[in-house]
Amino acid sequence: MKVGLLSFAHVHAAGYATVLRGMDGVEVRASDPSAESAGPGEVRGRALAERLGVPYAETYEELFDWGPDAVVVASENARHRPLVELAAKHGVDVLCEKPLATTVADGEAMVAACREAGVRLGVAYPVRFSPAYAALRRAVRGGGTGRVLTVAGANNGRIPSGDRAWFTDPELAGGGALMDHTVHIADLLDDLFDGAHATEVYAQTNNVMYAGEVDADTAGLVTVRYDNGAVATIDCSWSQPAHHPVWGGLELQLVGERATVEMDAFGQNVTGFDERSRSPVQLPWGTDLDSALLRAFLFPETAAGPGEGSGAGPVPGGGADGADEAIRVADGEAGLRSLRIALAGYASARTGRPVPLR
Amino acid sequence: MPDMDIGLIGAGGIARAHLPAWVELGARVTVFSTDDNAGKLAERYGAHGVVAARSLDELLARSTAVDICTPTHTHREIALTAIRAGKHVVCEKPLALSVEHAREMAEAAEAAGVVLFPAHVVRWFPEYAALAEAVRDGAVGEPAVLRFTRTGAYPVWAPWFADAALSGGILLDQMVHDFDFAQLLAGPVVRVHAQARGHLEAPAVEGCVAASTAVLTHASGAVSHVHGVWGLPDSAFRTTFRVAGRDGVLHHDSAQTKAFRVVAQGERARGEGIPATDLAESPFVAELRDFAAAVTGGGTPRVTARDGLEAVRIAVAAAESARTGRAVELETTHHETEEVAAR
Numbered sequence: 001m002k003v004g005l006l007s008f009a010h011v012h013a014a015g016y017a018t019v020l021r022g023m024d025g026v027e028v029r030a031s032d033p034s035a036e037s038a039g040p041g042e043v044r045g046r047a048l049a050e051r052l053g054v055p056y057a058e059t060y061e062e063l064f065d066w067g068p069d070a071v072v073v074a075s076e077n078a079r080h081r082p083l084v085e086l087a088a089k090h091g092v093d094v095l096c097e098k099p100l101a102t103t104v105a106d107g108e109a110m111v112a113a114c115r116e117a118g119v120r121l122g123v124a125y126p127v128r129f130s131p132a133y134a135a136l137r138r139a140v141r142g143g144g145t146g147r148v149l150t151v152a153g154a155n156n157g158r159i160p161s162g163d164r165a166w167f168t169d170p171e172l173a174g175g176g177a178l179m180d181h182t183v184h185i186a187d188l189l190d191d192l193f194d195g196a197h198a199t200e201v202y203a204q205t206n207n208v209m210y211a212g213e214v215d216a217d218t219a220g221l222v223t224v225r226y227d228n229g230a231v232a233t234i235d236c237s238w239s240q241p242a243h244h245p246v247w248g249g250l251e252l253q254l255v256g257e258r259a260t261v262e263m264d265a266f267g268q269n270v271t272g273f274d275e276r277s278r279s280p281v282q283l284p285w286g287t288d289l290d291s292a293l294l295r296a297f298l299f300p301e302t303a304a305g306p307g308e309g310s311g312a313g314p315v316p317g318g319g320a321d322g323a324d325e326a327i328r329v330a331d332g333e334a335g336l337r338s339l340r341i342a343l344a345g346y347a348s349a350r351t352g353r354p355v356p357l358r
Numbered sequence: 359m360p361d362m363d364i365g366l367i368g369a370g371g372i373a374r375a376h377l378p379a380w381v382e383l384g385a386r387v388t389v390f391s392t393d394d395n396a397g398k399l400a401e402r403y404g405a406h407g408v409v410a411a412r413s414l415d416e417l418l419a420r421s422t423a424v425d426i427c428t429p430t431h432t433h434r435e436i437a438l439t440a441i442r443a444g445k446h447v448v449c450e451k452p453l454a455l456s457v458e459h460a461r462e463m464a465e466a467a468e469a470a471g472v473v474l475f476p477a478h479v480v481r482w483f484p485e486y487a488a489l490a491e492a493v494r495d496g497a498v499g500e501p502a503v504l505r506f507t508r509t510g511a512y513p514v515w516a517p518w519f520a521d522a523a524l525s526g527g528i529l530l531d532q533m534v535h536d537f538d539f540a541q542l543l544a545g546p547v548v549r550v551h552a553q554a555r556g557h558l559e560a561p562a563v564e565g566c567v568a569a570s571t572a573v574l575t576h577a578s579g580a581v582s583h584v585h586g587v588w589g590l591p592d593s594a595f596r597t598t599f600r601v602a603g604r605d606g607v608l609h610h611d612s613a614q615t616k617a618f619r620v621v622a623q624g625e626r627a628r629g630e631g632i633p634a635t636d637l638a639e640s641p642f643v644a645e646l647r648d649f650a651a652a653v654t655g656g657g658t659p660r661v662t663a664r665d666g667l668e669a670v671r672i673a674v675a676a677a678e679s680a681r682t683g684r685a686v687e688l689e690t691t692h693h694e695t696e697e698v699a700a701r
Contacts, residue, residue, distance in 0.1 A: 149555035150569040152507065152585040156602075202551045202685060206579040208502035209604040219503040219602075221573045221581045223551060231553040233571040233583055237503045239602035253507070255569040255587050257556065260509070352549055352575075353685050 001298060004068035005030040006060060006083045007075035008044050009037060010097045011164050012124070012290065016072050017052045019291045026298070029066055031057040037076055037166040064090045070298055072124075073097060076172040077179070081106040088117035095122040095297045099183045099342060100335030102174025107339050111332035122297045123335030125187040127250055128327050129292035132263040133188060136254065137327070140192055145256030148193075151232035153185040157248030159210060159218060159238040168214035176216025178205050178349070179342050181236035184250060186224065186338040187330055189232055196228035198337070202354040203345035209239070222345045223354075245280045265289075297329045362386070362650055365421030365445070367414070367436055369395035370516055372450050372477075373427035379642035380425070381406045383650065390417040391428075418443045423473075423653055425646075426450055429516070430531065431524040434459040437474065441466045446473040446653045448646065452534045452673060453666040455526050460670040464663035475649045475659055476666025480535040480597075481542070482641035482648070485610045489601060492608060493543050499605030501544045504582040506536035507598045511629035512557070512566045512588040519588075520562035522677075527558060528568050529680060530673040533586040536599075537676070538661075538669040540574055540582035543601060546668075547582075549575040551685040552676035556588075564591050572676045577690055593629035 003020050005013060005028060013030075020028035030052075035044035049056035057063035063071075064086070070093040073083045080096050087094035094114065100123050101107040114121035127133060139145050160167035160180070167173050167180060186198070201224050205217035219237035226232070240248040250265040270283040295302075330338075340357060348355040362385040366373055369391040380387050381403060389396040390411040400410035411417035414436070418424070423446035426436050434454050440447050447467065453476045454460040467474035480486050493501060510532070513519035525531045529552060541547055551573045557566035567589055574582040587593070600609040617637050620627065652659035675686040 149567060150553075150571050150585065150587075152505075152571060152583070154505065154600075200683075202573065204549070204551075204573055204575045204581045206502060206581060208500055208579050209602075219581060221503070221583050223553065223571060223573055225553065229555065231555060231571055233573060233585065235503060235505055235583055237602065239503050239607065241602075241606055244607075253585070255556075255567065255589070257567050258590075260587065260589060260593070352687075354551065354683065 001025055001070070002027045002029070002066065002068045003298065004063045004066070004071040005054070006063070006071050006073045007079075008032040008035070008048050009076045009079070009164070009166065010074035011160065012097065013074035014048065014052055015290050016074065016294065017054045019288070019294055021052070021054055023294070029055045029057055029063060029068070031060050031063040033059050037172060039163060039165045042163050060086060064092070068092055070095065076166050077174045078102045078172050081110050084110045084121065085113045088113040088119055091117055091119060093120040095124055095294070095329070096335070097124050098187070098335070099174065099179060099339045100332065101339060102179070104336070104340060104343060107336045111336060114332060121332035122329040123332065124293060125184060125330045126289035126293040127184050127188060127265045128191060128330065129287060129289050129296065130265040131287055132265050132267060134327060136261060136263045137192055139259065139261050140254065140256070141194065144259055145254060145261055146258030148228065148230040148254060148256050150255045151189065151230060151252055153232060153252035154235040155181040155184050155248070155250045156235060156237055156240050157181065158240045158242050158244060159214070161214065168216045170216050173216065175342065175346055176205070176207075176214070177218050177238045178203060178220040178222060178236050178345050180238070182220070182222045182234050182342045182345055183338040185232070185234045185252060186341040187334065188252075189224070189226070190334055190337050191327065191330070193226055193228055193230065196226045196230070198224050198341050198357050199227050200225040200354050200356050201341055201344035201348055203348045205349045217349070220345070220349070222341070224341055246282065293329065300328070362423060362653070363388070363421045365390065365411070365417040365424040366427060367391070367417065367424055368427035369393070369399045370427065374399065375642050376425055376427055376646065377403060377408065379640055379646050381408070382640075382643050383647055385650075388417050388420045390414055414439065418445060421445060423447065429518040429524055430455055430526060431518070434463060437463050438466055441470045441472055441474070444470065444472065446475075448475045448477055448649050449666070450477050451666065452476070452526060452530050452670050453663070454670060455530065457667070457671050457674055460667045464667050467663055473649065473652050473659065474663035475652065476661060476663060476669070477645060478535060478538045478661045478666065478669065479641050479645050480539055481661050482644040484638040484641070485612070486539060486599070489599065489608055489610065490542060493601060497606055498601055498603035498608060500578065500603050501580050501601055502603045504540055504544055504580065504602070505598070505600045506539060506582070507585040507596075508532055508536055509587040509589050509593055509596045511591055511593045512562055512564070512568065514562050514564050514566070517560060520557070520566070521560035522558065526673065527677060528554065528570050528586050528588055529572065529676045530670070532588065533570060533572060533584050533676070534669050534673040536584040536586070537574070537672040538665065540584065541668055541672065544576040544578060544580040544582060546577045546690050547574045547672050548577050548688055548690060549685055550672060550675040550679055550688065552680040554680040570680065574672065589629065591628055592626055594627075595629065
């Protein structure tokens with residue numbers, strides 16, 4: 001299988017390249033022709049491809065001429081659309097970085113283009129493939145938690161400045177922390193609640209931490225109401241100190257009528273301290289989320305059944321109705337739904353009022 | 359601790375937490391309640407000279423200060439009676455069910471020249487005291503985003519908690535602790551949005567769950583998330599916070615405190631409503647000592663009636679938001695402006 005990697009703009013691109021390069025039966029080739037958003041000293045294009053050990057195409061056309069079976073789009077958020085449309089034009093399945101787009105119009109056009117071309121559009125939400133999320137999903141869908149009352153979630157990280165500084169450019173990123181970090185938990189709840197819809201969003205943002213340094217919002221709280229009765233508040237802030245040894249994390253607590261449960265998507269670590277480098281040690285164990293996401297997108301037919309929780313494919317469930325359904329890559333429609341929540345969050349932050357959805 | 363004659367009003371859960379603290383501080387305590395629990399409580403502490411009064415008047419006659427540990431809806435009337443009698447007052451949080459009542463109480467105390475001390479005991483919990491001191495000293499820079507959670511078993515031991523008309527519900531009764539703290543750290547609150555879910559009415563029985571989420575916007579631009587849960591019977595009492603700014607982050611999770619843990623005990627333990635805290639000095643002792651010092655020394659205690667009023671203002675706005683679905687705007691008061699300047 002041939003897989004193309006379009007653009008190195010996103011921080012995850014290098015990780016995808018490394019995973020794809022090591023995947024049996026996969027040939028990978030990358031192209032990164034428009035690196036003008038790169039900061040000074042940032043390695044992009046052919047130089048990065050060589051460092052990662054992946055073959056390189058000078059242009060996207062050259063890459064598509066190679067005949068990929070699927071492509072991964074990792075350009076700046078506002079530049080997803082032309083690359084997804086290019087993939088659709090060439091009849092190639094496409095996995096697009098999150099958020100799907102920075103406007104609903106772009107997102108809808110991308111979904112329509114892929115549907116018309118008969119190609120699959122996936123959105124890169126790797127946390128769906130965390131074993132912690134799978135356990136939470138079994139607990140909720142299997143009825144163990146009872147009706148969900150509240151969810152308190154936090155997806156915090158360091159401010160993405162320095163390399164890949166476009167993340168803090170509201171034009172290219174479609175916003176700041178709220179756009180970057182609300183969508184992961186919004187997507188988990190979209191899958192978790194299995195058909196329930198977000199009906200209203202309230203959000204407040206600020207740039208108390210980096211005023212004068214970046215234009216984007218760097219902290220935010222987003223409250224989402226769902227038509228199954230649940231309400232979730234998400235802390236989407238870039239509030240992990242810039243030099244903290246850990247990049248950040250994603251955690252949530254879910255209060256149900258019959259149980260309260262918590263997940264930490266990055267909570268599987270051996271920890272310690274290395275005297276030689278005088279720094280803390282964190283050794284993650286278990287599933288590599290990017291790898292699980294890419295495998296699930298590239299090999300959907302090998303979807304694992306219950307009891308085969310190898311982490312290599314969709315994560316199995318267990319228990320009652322819906323709990324067994326394999327976890328799938330978010331499709332374009334799901335990507336649009338989490339995008340709409342983030343955009344409604346910005347509308348609410350501007351007005352100070354809750355904003356209805358749909 | 360100077361000589362004090364304390365009138366403890368009420369003999370329920372919080373009175374049973376305050377009484378040993380008063381005894382430890384060496385106060386002479388008279389207890390009164392409208393049920394027969396005051397007599398039983400006084401008897402249990404009889405060796406420490408604790409006696410029961412037959413009426414509120416008798417209690418007032420025996421006391422220089424009172425400690426109101428009654429259900430919230432009775433605070434105003436008892437506090438105003440005590441203030442009229444010239445007594446200093448400790449009043450369990452929240453001060454009252456409405457902003458008007460809380461303000462009336464604060465103003466009455468100011469006019470009478472007595473201390474009205476809202477018992478926001480979280481200010482004396484050691485983790486929170488350490489947080490407040492560090493944030494004041496600039497440990498995180500200017501606070502940008504704050505999170506607080508508070509979980510305990512649903513308070514079914516007294517029927518009035520579940521009745522929002524008597525307790526104000528989870529937002530006023532429980533989350534008011536964290537509203538007070540958010541405001542202490544990040545300054546005046548200008549906007550509140552809240553949602554409440556689960557069992558929000560009386561009667562409540564064991565197994566009921568109520569949960570609420572609130573987002574506060576501070577005048578500084580900072581935002582605070584407060585998540586409160588009245589949970590299942592096995593809910594261990596648990597608090598968490600995370601306070602972040604440009605210069606750092608501070609966090610705490612009482613479930614992660616490793617100083618002492620029960621590892622196994624044969625069966626799943628029941629949760630608590632009021633936390634057991636014996637890893638440091640009892641926050642109740644520290645709290646009431648601060649009140650006593652303010653009464654006898656005339657200084658400003660760590661928490662004032664105005665702080666209690668502001669906490670009620672935020673909680674009442676949150677309850678209104680939860681009821682209407684709208685975000686509620688709060689006007690910045692003169693007092694708050696002074697507080698910020700002082701900070």
